[in-house]
Amino acid sequence: MRTPTTETSRRYRRACDYLAAAMIYLRDNVLLREPLRPEHLKPRLLGHWGTCPGITFVYCGLNGLVRRTGQRTLLVTGPGHGAPAVHANLWLEGTHSAIDPGMTLTDLVKGFSWPGGFPSHLSPEVPGVVHEGGELGYALATAFGAALDDPDLLVACIVGDGEAETGPTAASWHANKFLDPETCGAVLPVLHLNGAKISSPTIYATMSDDELTDYFRGAGWSPHIVDVERTDDPDLVFAETLDAAHKDIKQRRPMILLRSPKGWGLPKEAGGGTFHAHQVPLSADQLPEIEAWLRSYRPEELFHDDGRPMDDLLDLLPSEELRLGRVPQANGGRLRRDLPLPELEKFAIDVPEPGGATASATGTTGSWLAELMRATEQRRDFRIMCPDELESNKLGAVLDATGRAFTWPLTQYSEHMAQDGRVLEVLSEHLCQGWLQGYLLTGRHGLFPCYEAFASIVDGMVNQYAKFLKMAGEVPWRAPVASLNYLLTSEGWRQEHNGYSHQGPGFINNLLTKKSSVTRVYLPPDANTLLVTMRHCLATTNRINLVVAGKNPAPQWLDLAEAERHCRAGAGVWEWASHPEPDVVLACAGGIPTVETVAAAWLLRRHAPELRVRVVNVVDLLTLSTPDKHPHGMSAEEFTACFGEDLPVVFAFHGYPSAVHEVLHGRPDPSRFHVHGYLEEGTTTTPFDLLVSNRMSRFDLAADAVGRTPGWSSRGGGIVQELLEKREELKAYAYREGEDSPEITEWEWSA
Known part of the structure; x- marks a missing residue:
């Protein structure tokens, strides 16, 4: 294989930049082998051109680093909307055709932002991707996570200067303080300073070189500046910078501050170098300008008629197994091993009886x-x-x-x-x-x-x-x-x-x-x-x-064997707290709601012994869904076995009541479920008072069960009043003493 030159690097980048621009504009005539006509354009022009040339510049430089050093490298691309650049590089390195041998260059170009094709940003359908960039700010943290416990891996992370304005990215600059150089890989951030967001300057691009280097040195980095407009050979400068960074990657925590024009390669009269290059810089009615721009890349010098890149461009690529789109970590499930999960028996709590x-x-x-x-x-x-x-x-x-x-x-x-x-x-x-x-x-x-x-x-x-x-x-x-x-x-x-x-x-x-x-x-x-x-x-x-x-x-309610059965079912009747022929169901989901529900059943045994109660506990919330809505949904027969066909259900839920109503949608007569939960009421107070303020105390649940059971609305009025008076008495105790009554804190279940 020939030793590539920086001229070859420039040709490689021309090819990728051409393909990226073509993906935004073209549905046909993708190599401009004939004059461009309106029907060759996509009806919807979608994409983000502004960041694409910078992404390809980094990708090309990393190819060279990997080829020279054999360094296994994963690329995390924060500006995910620069997907055309990544697709272009994947096409040139042969990864797209390796994944989908039937894909032609026309398929790739037309398929970008096309129904049934690739979305407008990076996604799991794209080889080499572990981060979409759909919401900005998370690339650098993801890169550090990828580097943990993989000492031979280099994770290069492109951080857009707009993305760098986000809070998550600001925190992520300090993740270098957690990465052990002995047991972990290394992260090489490349802060891409191309000057502008959608329509305004970025903070970092307006900072001087001294301000930037001081800022990042203070965060523990050793910054290297590459400004493509200050050198006649940016590819050579970038290659030398990458080599220097790689040499001391584990000791000095290098990072690269890359300055390049917004939409690098777009003519200035079309907005090149300004925020106007951010997305689609030329509209469909500017056909001559689009054609002139695309032809400026001279695609006939870069591609064969079938879309294959010219042979010299392939000289830039690392060996196949080290190409950025094929690094195994980007399809990490292939590396995953099952965990050696410890047995539970020696950790389980001995529960001789419910509440025991x-x-x-x-x-x-x-x-x-x-x-x-x-x-x-x-x-x-x-x-x-x-x-x-x-x-x-x-x-x-x-x-x-x-x-x-x-x-x-x-x-x-x-x-x-x-x-x-x-x-x-x-x-x-x-x-x-x-x-x-x-x-x-x-x-x-x-x-x-x-x-x-x-x-x-x-x-x-x-x-x-x-x-x-x-x-x-x-x-x-x-x-x-x-x-x-x-x-x-x-x-x-x-x-x-x-x-x-x-x-x-x-x-x-x-x-x-x-x-x-x-x-x-x-x-x-x-x-x-x-x-x-x-x-x-x-x-x-x-x-x-x-x-x-x-x-x-x-x-504690269940021993280990009972807990195994209960969790497999997802929900079930607690027979020890229930009557076999109930009038009403007390259901619960969550630790504190379960305590209050069991206590409510205990209260009803004493205040309304003729009211027959069933207690149902739900450990897997989505078992309440119908099977056609969620794979964990209980069958109609299982649901009826828990909640009956027409019984009123008073449900004590850990969270907002709306969540239970949402998952119950589609069940017969969901209106019979009366859900208690968090009602946005609270302050610094006692646990019992917090429950009372959200109508989630055992007294509220018991009173609701009495009031909603057919035949009990009149004869149970005195019971309800008695329960609520007791609730107020115990609330007053908390306000007076600053703590909950022993009737609450020392309560225990008994049949």
């Missing part, structure tokens, strides 16, 4: 997770990403098995810190989410524990990731990756000490809007059901599993 033990659900699971950390010590393919809340959420046992990752010098007292630790704690939910996405998509496993109220900070990120998983599941060559698992604790019903701002169960509602093929929602009622649930979630693939559980000591 007290334990912390997350504290119990923390010991099991610590054992999993030990079992994966050599493999290093399981991590926990957490916003500085591991010990707060009673998962501190994990820190007996591994430390908190940190590589920066520590000048103050700290505990459980380790350069190679596999717990990542940082007060940025965005960073935790990005780390975990990058880690999972490159073949590993992980868990994201978080305060419930603050999981919603990553609503946008989980929206994007759910779409990625949905589309990835429809791509035949993508192998399944380990599921993204959330463990939400410090839940709203026990945030009475922090107050109203820390009470927010809305993350459940967000997940319910996602495709049923992707999302699951679990609300285990005690420690043993949480153990069973976490074991299940960590064994699944291509899912987003949401688990909500309590951290405080609470009554």
Whole structure:
């Protein structure tokens, strides 16, 4: 193979830039072998030209680095709307034809932003992609996640200067302080400074070179500046810069500040170098200008008639197995191994009878997770990403098995810190989410524990990731990756000490809007059901599993064998608290609602012994759906076995009542379900008062059950009044004493 020259690099970039522009404009005559006519243009011109030449410049430079060094490299592209550039490079390196041998160049060009073709931005259908860039700000965190525990991998990350203005990217610049150079790969950020967003300048592009270098040195980086307009041979300068960065990648944390014109290659009279080049710079009625611009790339010098690139362009490419579109980590499911999940028996709580033990659900699971950390010590393919809340959420046992990752010098007292630790704690939910996405998509496993109220900070990120998983599941060559698992604790019903701002169960509602093929929602009622649930979630693939559980000591209802059966079913009747021929159903989902529901059944046995009650617990929220809406939905027969055909159901739910009503849609007579849940009422108060303010106390549930049961509305009036008077008495006690009455805090179930 010939040694490529910088002239070849320029020809290679001309070819890619031509194809990128053609993808935005052309449906036919893709190599301009005849004069351009209106019918050759797409009816809808879609795409983002402005960033494409810069992406190809980086891609071309990385090809050279890989060819010279053999460095296995994954490219994460933050400006995902620059997809035409990535497609062009994939075509030249032969990856598109390797994935789809029947694809022609016309198919590729026409198929961009075309119905049934490729979308307008990067997506799972595109080889080499682990990050879409559909919502800006997450590329750099994803890149760091991909580099964790893969010491031979270089992750190059293009960060757009508009993207760099986002909060998540601002936090991500400090992720270099968590990457152990011995056990992890390296991240090489390329901040692409092309001057403008859609219609205004970017902050970073307006900063001087000195301001930029001072800023990034302060964040722990060694910046290298490449300005393509200050050199006659930008390809050579970039190659030398990449070589220098690669040489000390593990020691000095290099990054590249790349300045290039917006829409580099677009004539100035068409908006080249300005924000007008950001998307589609020329309209369909400017046909002569479009043709002149496209012909300026001289495609006849770059491509054979069948679309194959000229032979000299292939000299730039690394060996096939090292091409950027084929790096195995970009299809991480092929690298994934099942976790060695510990047996549950030695961690399970002994429950001699319902309510006969007290334990912390997350504290119990923390010991099991610590054992999993030990079992994966050599493999290093399981991590926990957490916003500085591991010990707060009673998962501190994990820190007996591994430390908190940190590589920066520590000048103050700290505990459980380790350069190679596999717990990542940082007060940025965005960073935790990005780390975990990058880690999972490159073949590993992980868990994201978080305060419930603050999981919603990553609503946008989980929206994007759910779409990625949905589309990835429809791509035949993508192998399944380990599921993204959330463990939400410090839940709203026990945030009475922090107050109203820390009470927010809305993350459940967000997940319910996602495709049923992707999302699951679990609300285990005690420690043993949480153990069973976490074991299940960590064994699944291509899912987003949401688990909500309590951290405080609470009554335990099921032994391990019962918990296994209950979790397999997803919902079931608790016979020990139920009458075989009920008049009303008390249903519950969630730890605190379960306690209040069982206590409500206990109250009714004493205040209304003739009222026959059934208690149903739901651990898998989506079992309430019909089977045609969700694969976990109970059959009609199973649903009736739990809730009857026409019985009134008083449902105590962990989150917003609307979530239960949403999943019940399609069931016969859903109006018989009367859901209690969080009503946006709260403050710094006692646990019982918080329940009362949201009409979720045991007294509210019991009174509602009496009032909604046919035949009891009149004769039960005195019972309802008695229950509500007792509620007010206990509320007054809390206001007087500053704590809840022993009637609440020391209550125990008894038949």
